Amino acid sequence: MQKGDAIQESHSEMMVTTCPKSRIQVTQGAIGTIGGIPQYRVQIVNGCESICDSIHVSCGQFASTKLINPWTFRRLAINDCLVNNGAPMKSGQVISFTYTNTFKYPMTVTSSMCY
Numbered sequence: 344m345q346k347g348d349a350i351q352e353s354h355s356e357m358m359v360t361t362c363p364k365s366r367i368q369v370t371q372g373a374i375g376t377i378g379g380i381p382q383y384r385v386q387i388v389n390g391c392e393s394i395c396d397s398i399h400v401s402c403g404q405f406a407s408t409k410l411i412n413p414w415t416f417r418r419l420a421i422n423d424c425l426v427n428n429g430a431p432m433k434s435g436q437v438i439s440f441t442y443t444n445t446f447k448y449p450m451t452v453t454s455s456m457c458y
Contacts, residue, residue, distance in 0.1 A: 362391035362457040367398060367432075369450045377443050380408055385416070385450065386439045389432040395457040398426040400450050407442035415440050424450070 371385040389395050400416075402424035411417070414428045415438060427438050442448075 360391075360393045360457050362393055362395065362455075364452040364455060366390040367395060367452045367455055369400060369452060371447060371450065373447070374441065377409065380443045380445060381447070382409070382441055382443045383447055384439065384441050386437055387416075387426055387432075387452075389434055389436050391457050392434050393457045394431045394433055395455045396427075396431040397429050398432065398455040399453045400424045400426060401453050402450050403448050405442075405448050405450075407444055409441065409443040411440050411442055423453070 366389075368388045368390055369385065370388075371383050373381055374384045375382050387398070387400070399419075401422050402418060404421055405418045405424055416424060416426055417428075418424045426432070432438065
């Protein structure tokens with residue numbers, strides 16, 4: 344058995360729990376402007392009592408004039424953005440970033456895996 348195999352086997356043995364996607368909260372608000380373009384701060388909070396990963400957010404045609412670390416948040420397709428590169432978020436953990444655009448993108452969690 345290779346090292347990668349052991350990790351896969353261990354992950355598959357974890358108990359998947361039910362946590363409503365509404366418990367992973369996405370909030371955002373305007374925080375100013377950069378060069379006349381509105382800037383928004385987004386916070387994504389794991390309000391579940393368990394670890395959650397593979398968190399996907401509806402995000403329209405999300406784009407930012409300011410570079411965002413793609414490991415934090417990135418658009419995979421229209422209306423599908425990935426949080427934290429799909430990596431686990433502990434209970435209570437917060438992921439935050441700022442983006443700039445002429446308007447605010449509505450964002451809600453569409454799916455996640457919790458265990």
